[in-house]
Amino acid sequence: MKFEIKIQIRWADADPNQHVRHSAYYDYGAHARIRFFQQHGFTAKKLNDLNIGPIIFKEECSFIKELHSDDEIKVNILKGEVNEDGSRWVLHHEIFNQNNIKCAQISTQGAWIDLTKRKLSNPPLQIAKALHSLPDGDHYLYRKSSNKNSAKKQ
Numbered sequence: 001m002k003f004e005i006k007i008q009i010r011w012a013d014a015d016p017n018q019h020v021r022h023s024a025y026y027d028y029g030a031h032a033r034i035r036f037f038q039q040h041g042f043t044a045k046k047l048n049d050l051n052i053g054p055i056i057f058k059e060e061c062s063f064i065k066e067l068h069s070d071d072e073i074k075v076n077i078l079k080g081e082v083n084e085d086g087s088r089w090v091l092h093h094e095i096f097n098q099n100n101i102k103c104a105q106i107s108t109q110g111a112w113i114d115l116t117k118r119k120l121s122n123p124p125l126q127i128a129k130a131l132h133s134l135p136d137g138d139h140y141l142y143r144k145s146s147n148k149n150s151a152k153k154q
Helices: 022-039 044-050 125-132
Strands: 003-008 052-063 072-082 088-096 102-114 119-121 142-144 151-153
Touching: 003 022, 022 052, 022 072, 022 088, 022 102, 022 125, 044 052, 072 125
Parallel strands: 142 151
Antiparallel strands: 003 072, 052 102, 072 088, 088 102, 102 119
């Protein structure tokens, strides 16, 4: 099942170089993940009632093309490695500008934590099913081409 949201970039997301600051990209990915869980019935309140929350171990972004404060973007979620029970996962986010040009890709490794015990936990089966319903994605790799100004996905 494809999951994608649109986000209007805010003026506050821009840096002194007049493009979107690097840390805003991570915020867009986090926003997409939270919306995904909400869409599947796991709001902040529901997660709190279940006494679990998502945590991040590692997150990296490949910046491909500039985004600017007047852009509207689309952010999707693709499945990387996900344990059968959904307890540990890798998710990929592709960020496209309004011209449908891929501008960035984020890869995030995470898990679920029991909010009382402060230990890793298993999520409800519905969360695992939601994660496994996502289309497959891959890490983004740059490859040098004969044209010095281009980057290609390997």
